[in-house]
Amino acid sequence: MLTIEHHPEGIPEKVVRLSDPESGLHGCIVLHSTRLGPAAGGCRFWHYRDDGELNRDALRLAEGMAMKNAMAGLPLGGGKAVLQVPEGPYDRGEMFRAFGRAIEMLAGEYVTAEDVGTTVADMEQVARSTSHVAGLEPQDGRPGGDPSPWTALGVFKAMEVAVRHRLGRDLADVTVAVQGLGNVGYALCELLHGAGARLVVADTRSEVVARAASNFGAMVVSSASHGGVSEIGQVAADVWAPCALGGALSSQQVDALKAKVVCGAANNQLVDMDVADKIVAKGVLYAPDYLVNAGGIINVAAEYLGWDEAQVVARVNAIPERLEQVLDLSVRESVSPAHAANIVACQLIREGREYRDTKAA
Ligand code: NAI
Numbered sequence: 001m002l003t004i005e006h007h008p009e010g011i012p013e014k015v016v017r018l019s020d021p022e023s024g025l026h027g028c029i030v031l032h033s034t035r036l037g038p039a040a041g042g043c044r045f046w047h048y049r050d051d052g053e054l055n056r057d058a059l060r061l062a063e064g065m066a067m068k069n070a071m072a073g074l075p076l077g078g079g080k081a082v083l084q085v086p087e088g089p090y091d092r093g094e095m096f097r098a099f100g101r102a103i104e105m106l107a108g109e110y111v112t113a114e115d116v117g118t119t120v121a122d123m124e125q126v127a128r129s130t131s132h133v134a135g136l137e138p139q140d141g142r143p144g145g146d147p148s149p150w151t152a153l154g155v156f157k158a159m160e161v162a163v164r165h166r167l168g169r170d171l172a173d174v175t176v177a178v179q180g181l182g183n184v185g186y187a188l189c190e191l192l193h194g195a196g197a198r199l200v201v202a203d204t205r206s207e208v209v210a211r212a213a214s215n216f217g218a219m220v221v222s223s224a225s226h227g228g229v230s231e232i233g234q235v236a237a238d239v240w241a242p243c244a245l246g247g248a249l250s251s252q253q254v255d256a257l258k259a260k261v262v263c264g265a266a267n268n269q270l271v272d273m274d275v276a277d278k279i280v281a282k283g284v285l286y287a288p289d290y291l292v293n294a295g296g297i298i299n300v301a302a303e304y305l306g307w308d309e310a311q312v313v314a315r316v317n318a319i320p321e322r323l324e325q326v327l328d329l330s331v332r333e334s335v336s337p338a339h340a341a342n343i344v345a346c347q348l349i350r351e352g353r354e355y356r357d358t359k360a361a
Contacts, residue, residue: 001025002102012062013039015055016106018083023098024090027083028055029110030062035352038108038132039079040301041065042115043099045122047085058082061115064268064290065297067345071322072294073315073355074301079110085117096122100129108132113300120145134304143312144303147296148183150312151265154295154319155184156191158287159239159263161320165327166261166285167238172196177237177259179223179230180244181208184265184293188243189216202232203244229256242266249286254278263287276338287323288341294319322355 003017014031031039041062048054058080066078083099096118103110103126113135114123123135138144163174175198178185182203189199189212199218203209212218222231228250233240240259242248246268254275262269262284269289270276279286298315301307330340348355 001098002105012059014109015058016102016110018081018099018102020098020102023095024086024088025083025095025098025102026086027081028058029081029102029106030058030079031106031110032059032062032066032078032080033349034077034079034109035349036070036077036354037075038077038111039066040069040074040076040111040113040134040297040304041078041080042113042135043081043083043118043122043126044115045083045085045117048082054082054084066349067342068290068294068297069301070345070348071291071341071355072298072301073318073322074298075305075354076111076301077349080115081110081112092122093125096125097129100126100133103132104130106132111304132304134300136303138303141309142303143299143307143309146183147299149187150295150299150316151184151293152187152191152295154298154316155188155241155243155263155265155292156195157317157320158292158323159192159241159261160195161323161327162261162263162285162287163239165324169238170195174198174238175200175236176239176241177201177221177232177235178218178241178243179203179232179248179264180242180266181205181212182243184296185241185243186212188241188265189218193217200232200235200237202230228252234258239263242269247271249275249279251275251278254282254284257282257284259284261285261287263292264289265293267293270338273338276336280336285327286337288326288338290345291323291326291341292319 005015012032016029062080069076126133177200193216201212201218202223209220234256239261241264243265250271295316302312330337
């Protein structure tokens with residue numbers, strides 16, 4: 001059922017292939033790095049064309065988790081599980097219990113949680129086979145459950161810093177265009193509205209945009225995309241907050257952008273690193289996605305490691321300070337904020353050092 005490829009000196013450290021025809025389990029777990037602690041990262045359950053596409057996604061996502069966890073100052077490495085949605089009929093509970101048994105065989109080297117395509121109910125099934133799982137229902141007042149409000153809070157606090165840095169203003173004096181009013185985007189709108197910001201919003205679901213218009217006085221624009229450029233990404237706003245899918249920042253989108261700050265929750269916003277330089281050349285401040293959206297993984301880590309809510313609050317409150325340091329580094333080294341964040345995260349992983357004293361990093 002498990003085939004493990006070890007890469008002793010390399011990155012990723014380990015690739016674990018999963019195959020259990022009986023339950024329908026098929027996919028892989030990538031342990032990108034365990035230098036800072038157990039490789040933590042959610043489980044994606046998706047339709048892939050073939051194993052090649054599945055493996056590439058797992059490798060990319062595991063690396064992203066290693067960078068995010070290091071930058072968030074967590075004692076966790078980075079990993080990811082990617083599972084293929086079975087073609088025929090299958091028992092979902094049995095499949096996730098089989099996945100749990102595979103995780104248990106790794107004896108704590110990998111910790112899973114929800115990601116695209118998986119739910120709290122799936123993680124409850126995983127938990128029947130292993131304790132190395134988070135994203136379960138909160139119990140006895142301890143952290144757990146939906147991490148989105150923490151993600152939104154981290155993005156909000158980072159946005160305050162980014163707006164002050166680039167525009168010298170408070171959130172009460174800006175217009176923010178929010179793309180995607182899901183769990184994170186809607187909570188972010190609530191915080192921004194509370195701070196006095198004006199809102200422009202777009203979502204493919206008409207009911208949530210109507211709710212944002214009524215509750216927050218938000219202006220609504222279409223979520224349609226023309227030639228890779230979304231309407232919400234080119235409105236006359238001060239800040240653009242991508243909170244829908246990845247890949248929001250393409251070269252064409254940057255050309256069309258009117259906002260001076262980009263700060264949102266979506267993962268993998270940059271289509272490639274060349275776009276990061278293009279954003280700088282345009283005079284736009286891009287707040288690195290995995291730095292600002294770490295609130296969710298901080299809550300997940302707290303659940304797994306047994307921290308209380310005060311620890312979650314303290315660590316989410318450290319996100320804006322980290323952004324300031326990354327922005328300072330980007331000026332000092334004449335690199336984009338995205339490159340500066342990668343420099344810091346890679347250094348922490350290489351040295352096996354937690355980002356405790358951020359000023360020393
Ligand atoms: P969600 O699935 O609840 O919300 C996504 C929203 O985007 C939905 O309302 C959907 O209708 C909308 N949407 C999809 N395509 C759109 C388009 N073209 N234009 C406008 N709206 C569109 O997801 P959630 O949890 O709010 O996450 C949002 C983003 O933040 C994702 O990229 C996710 O990977 C990332 N993220 C989420 C975290 C969390 O704690 N939930 C943590 C870190 C990152």
